[in-house]
Amino acid sequence: MTPLNRNQIAWRAAQDIWDGAYVNLGVGIPSLIPDYIPKDREVVLQAEVGIIGMGPTPKPDAVDPDIFNASTQPTSFVPGGSTFDHTDSFLMIRGGHLDIAMLGAFEVSEKGDLANWNTGDPATAPSVGGAMDLAVGAKAIRVLMEHTTKDGKPRILKQCRYPLTAAHCVKAIYTSLAVIDVTPRGLVVRETIPDLDFAQLQAVTEAKLTLSPDWRVIEAPAIAVTV
Amino acid sequence: MIDKQVASLEEAVAGAKDGATVLVGGFSAGDEPAALSEALLSTGARDLTIVNNGVGGLARGIAALIAAHRVRKIVCSYPRFVGGTAFASAYKSGEVALEVVPQGTISERLRAGAAGLGGFYTKVSAGTLLGEGKETRIIDGEPYVFEHPIKGDMALIGAQQADRWGNLVMRHSRRNFNPVMAMAAAVSVAQVREMVPLGHFHPDQIHCQGIFVDRVVVVDPEPKNWSARP
Numbered sequence: 083m084t085p086l087n088r089n090q091i092a093w094r095a096a097q098d099i100w101d102g103a104y105v106n107l108g109v110g111i112p113s114l115i116p117d118y119i120p121k122d123r124e125v126v127l128q129a130e131v132g133i134i135g136m137g138p139t140p141k142p143d144a145v146d147p148d149i150f151n152a153s154t155q156p157t158s159f160v161p162g163g164s165t166f167d168h169t170d171s172f173l174m175i176r177g178g179h180l181d182i183a184m185l186g187a188f189e190v191s192e193k194g195d196l197a198n199w200n201t202g203d204p205a206t207a208p209s210v211g212g213a214m215d216l217a218v219g220a221k222a223i224r225v226l227m228e229h230t231t232k233d234g235k236p237r238i239l240k241q242c243r244y245p246l247t248a249a250h251c252v253k254a255i256y257t258s259l260a261v262i263d264v265t266p267r268g269l270v271v272r273e274t275i276p277d278l279d280f281a282q283l284q285a286v287t288e289a290k291l292t293l294s295p296d297w298r299v300i301e302a303p304a305i306a307v308t309v
Numbered sequence: 310m311i312d313k314q315v316a317s318l319e320e321a322v323a324g325a326k327d328g329a330t331v332l333v334g335g336f337s338a339g340d341e342p343a344a345l346s347e348a349l350l351s352t353g354a355r356d357l358t359i360v361n362n363g364v365g366g367l368a369r370g371i372a373a374l375i376a377a378h379r380v381r382k383i384v385c386s387y388p389r390f391v392g393g394t395a396f397a398s399a400y401k402s403g404e405v406a407l408e409v410v411p412q413g414t415i416s417e418r419l420r421a422g423a424a425g426l427g428g429f430y431t432k433v434s435a436g437t438l439l440g441e442g443k444e445t446r447i448i449d450g451e452p453y454v455f456e457h458p459i460k461g462d463m464a465l466i467g468a469q470q471a472d473r474w475g476n477l478v479m480r481h482s483r484r485n486f487n488p489v490m491a492m493a494a495a496v497s498v499a500q501v502r503e504m505v506p507l508g509h510f511h512p513d514q515i516h517c518q519g520i521f522v523d524r525v526v527v528v529d530p531e532p533k534n535w536s537a538r539p
Contacts, residue, residue: 130412131336131482148469148481154337154391157482165481167488167516169420172413176433200438207364207388207400208409210439215413218432245438 083277085258110186135163183220192289217248229257318348334466338366364396422458423492464494475522
């Protein structure tokens with residue numbers, strides 16, 4: 083079995099964004115999503131810095147230094163795109179106007195608690211940015227992350243160890259091994275990568291998993307890692 | 310006749326006092342109104358509290374104030390910047406205190422300060438480390454924390470263009486915190502790329518009205534080359 087790479091995780095999550103959705107993409111793996119949204123769907127991307135209708139990364143000769151995203155990287159507008167100030171941007175985020183926020187995470191608990199802002203390292207100033215606003219404000223939070231840490235430890239836990247960004251907010255988790263829904267009955271595995279059996283998945287997941295009756299295998303295209 | 314344009318950066322930031330709260334616009338060190346922060350050095354003001362989304366970069370603007378030991382505290386959401394910050398070592402040594410605030414809570418606290426509100430309740434940070442010690446109230450069955458307004462003694466902001474009334478137009482991603490900071494400070498100073506004649510702006514086009522702006526100074530446009538930006 084071969085885990086999904088970061089781009090394939092982004093591809094898989096992109097397939098579940100519906101036509102007409104208003105979406106905010108966090109830094110890390112979620113920032114790869116725009117390349118993989120099915121071409122027949124119109125998805126409107128919002129950026130904290132004050133853009134709705136964000137377009138693709140411009141070619142180097144088309145970069146306008148005044149058009150940047152929440153990672154301070156060059157971006158562009160799609161036709162219909164617009165800008166606004168920060169109070170309107172966070173009214174949009176905090177007031178429940180976004181359909182989905184796709185976020186990276188350090189850890190997610192079986193209740194859908196999210197930890198993605200602070201590793202508790204006392205030497206580093208904790209940096210929350212807009213993470214708490216998005217986690218509380220968007221209608222649905224979907225997390226994209228590697229299934230385990232670099233040294234193989236679970237990130238999907240009974241309880242988060244790192245300080246929380248928000249409690250009970252995550253609705254779905256897209257990892258390098260599986261797609262998992264957070265439900266009132268616990269974590270339900272909707273999809274797994276080929277040649278991975280359920281016991282293997284449970285072994286690298288601290289929280290208890292159940293298999294959905296509709297469970298299927300992810301058929302991801304081969305995609306090279308870009309970042 | 311109203312004419313808010315001043316001739317020099319020194320004149321633009323005149324009157325900044327020790328212990329002042331200074332609102333600094335911009336999303337990150339990349340679009341900070343750095344010339345204004347640096348001009349604060351000439352006032353001699355120290356023990357400043359800086360409110361910004363970040364903490365500046367390595368050299369310019371807020372970073373220059375930190376290096377000159379003028380900053381006592383920073384209120385921000387994201388105390389990091391690609392390439393590093395002058396803040397990091399000042400934080401480690403304990404010289405500069407840090408209040409981390411969720412990004413939308415900063416902008417809404419500024420808006421409350423600007424609008425004469427006594428604060429507001431929000432769900433953001435309730436039940437987290439950043440909500441600890443805050444007054445909590447259950448509204449419609451969910452916990453909310455109380456947030457106080459932020460007001461500045463001075464705001465240092467950036468804009469693309471100004472007219473002599475201090476009406477401002479900002480460009481694309483560079484609007485961000487600039488209007489609300491101008492609204493939330495006793496004295497608001499804008500660093501602009503160019504002046505335009507009164508009447509040049511379409512009435513529906515102005516991003517920040519001159520009523521919120523006290524002084525305007527023209528500073529050479531930032532470099533256009535993306536990679537050359539601080």
